[in-house]
Amino acid sequence: MEVRPTDSNIYKLLRISAIRQETQDVKTFIFEPLDIKIPYSPGQFLTFIFNHHHKEERRSFSISSSPALAEPLSITLKRIENGAYSRLLIDRTQVGDILYTTGAAGLFTLPADxxxxxxxxxxxxxxxxxxxxxxxxxxxxxxxxxxxxxxxxxxxxxxxxxxxxxxxxxxxxxxxxxxxxxxxxxxxxxxxxxxxxxxxxxxxxxxxxxxxxxxxxxxxxxxxxxxxxxxxxxxxxxxxxxxxxNFDTVTAIPHILPPDTEPHNVVLNVQGQQYNFTVQYPQSILQAAKKLHIPIPYSCETGRCGSCSALCTTGTVWLSYNEVLTDTDLAAGKVLTCTGYPVKGNITLTV
Ligand SMILES: Cc1cc2nc3c(=O)[nH]c(=O)nc-3n(C[C@H](O)[C@H](O)[C@H](O)COP(=O)(O)OP(=O)(O)OC[C@H]3O[C@@H](n4cnc5c(N)ncnc54)[C@H](O)[C@@H]3O)c2cc1C
Ligand code: FES
CATH class of the missing domain: 3.40.50.80 (Nucleotide-binding domain of ferredoxin-NADP reductase (FNR) module)
Incomplete structure (x- = not known):
């Protein structure tokens, strides 16, 4: 089985080299990289891309292997009743199948100190x-x-x-x-x-x-x-x-209005490329970038995983929801693009 996303150029390929049954509804998938090795920190997750009727869908799964033990990259996942992709992976995926990922992300890691x-x-x-x-x-x-x-x-x-x-x-x-x-x-x-x-x-x-x-x-x-x-x-x-x-991207998040709903200009630096566009509530920075097909990282789209974090170097980004960035991250200028809106003027971001 090959789950090919719509634009495979920006993704990394992983071949399943082994599958281990952990409990009745949980399996570990062990990967070998096909093109480039994926660097990660313990506690991070991989975001996978699936193609559903020519539209991209993303799901994240935490990495269960440890780089300290030089273990092959692996994820461990549970079959969710009625779940589209956990069932696809647990029930139908086999050794040799190829998956597409944007790589490792997440802030649930060991601290620098x-x-x-x-x-x-x-x-x-x-x-x-x-x-x-x-x-x-x-x-x-x-x-x-x-x-x-x-x-x-x-x-x-x-x-x-x-x-x-x-x-x-x-x-x-x-x-x-x-x-x-x-x-x-x-x-x-x-x-x-x-x-x-x-x-x-x-x-x-x-x-x-x-x-x-x-x-x-x-x-x-x-x-x-x-x-x-x-x-x-x-x-x-x-x-x-x-x-x-937080694995749960389903529970509703509170709906609150930004203090400023005027349109503002966004300069976004991604992988050495610079993009200029306008963002206005109710469209978030991520939604506007996706509409323009800018290859910006994201996963949950609800302010819960940290995949979309960016550094704001000028201006102010208001977050409608944030479960991942700490006060220290925010003070250092980190923001989330999925729940972020430019307020009080134009902004510059680097992903
Ligand atoms: C950062 C992050 C890391 C994650 N790591 C892991 C991991 O290591 N292992 C793992 O098994 N999962 C993990 N998840 C959850 C996983 O990404 C999916 O949410 C889950 O597998 C369901 O996806 P699905 O396509 O099967 O279900 P969907 O088709 O998205 O949902 C179908 C139905 O299942 C219910 N549902 C969706 N997600 C959940 C859930 N997590 N628990 C209970 N009910 C749910 C919903 O109510 C929905 O009606 C992680 C999620 C995030 C955001
Ligand atoms: S995409 Fe998960 S926090 Fe933004």
Whole structure:
């Protein structure tokens, strides 16, 4: 099977070299590059391009391999009932098939100051383990000073992706990796589901430094993530120490109007090319660029993944929604083009 996008020139090709069944509805796809090797950081995702009736559709899947172990590039994905592309990949894709990707992106990565960090807590639920698995392997193999805790929620151990690998890692890195598997079918209800009561208990149990100094990574269903974030905030953990990856691009986002809906000029630098165009609400910068067929990166189109982040060097970009850029990113001039609108004048962006 070859899923060919409408304009394949700007995409990278990946051939599936192996497929591993992880649980009943989860598979890992292992790739070999066909043209150029794809660089990535642990915790990032690949955005794939599919062609649906001559129209491009994109889906992102987190990378489960770790560059620190020189593992071949791989993604791990769950079959979604009624899901167009997760079903296509899980049910019909075979070894030897070729997929098209725009490459790796995402901000759910280890920080630049990792040498100063002492402990990482990973909170994962279900398929949310995928980017966490890559980060956790990298933290253990590459950063020998780090203490690592994984709190991993599933219905039961048969559905737990990477269960055996994780148990083996806990043995290999005894003293550095602690794992709390939570199974919602457990008879012990006090340790079944992660809740705003259980999370502080587990932090007290496993923390080796002050809870405000731990770096937390969260990935799972929307309600799980919301509970975990609020609970950490209530514990006094600063937002800068909470990293989150949201797989859900479906839940509606609030609709708010920019403070300025006048048309403004945008100068956009992409891959050494400069484009000039006008953007006016309700069209976002990304929508305007797509209409002009400018090869600009994007995936979720809802301010949740970070694929479309750009640097704003002049002017002001107002974001209708942002789940990924931190205050530090925003202060450095980073913006999202999918939920971004120029306000108060013209702007210059570099992707
Ligand atoms: C940054 C990022 C990283 C991701 N990483 C992974 C990963 O590592 N592994 C993985 O399996 N998925 C991952 N996803 C989710 C994945 O991209 C798709 O959203 C998912 O596979 C559904 O796509 P689809 O084409 O099968 O379904 P669609 O055809 O888009 O949707 C069909 C129906 O399924 C429901 N649906 C869509 N997405 C979800 C979802 N995520 N959970 C529950 N119901 C849903 C919708 O309600 C919709 O009605 C990631 C998403 C993002 C944004
Ligand atoms: S495309 Fe995902 S944040 Fe913009």
């Amino acid at each position: 990792i040498a100063n960090r002492k402990q990482l807590f990973f909170l994962a639920a279900g398929i949310g383990i995928t980017p966490v698995f890559s980060l956790l392997k990298t933290a253990l193999h590459e950063y020998h000073h780090l203490q690592v805790v994984l709190i991993y929620s599933n219905r039961h151990n048969k559905e737990t992706v990477f269960y055996n690998d994780l148990v083996a890692l806990e043995k290999k890195f005894a003293g550095r990796l602690r794992i709390e598997f939570l199974f919602s079918n457990s008879f012990d209800l006090s340790r079944a589901r992660l809740s705003k009561w259980l999370l502080p208990t587990l932090i007290s149990e496993y923390a080796t430094v002050a809870k405000e100094d731990i770096l937390y990574y969260i990935c799972g269903p929307f309600t799980y993530m919301r509970m975990a974030i609020i609970s950490l905030q209530e514990q006094g953990v600063p937002d800068a120490n909470i990293r989150k990856e």
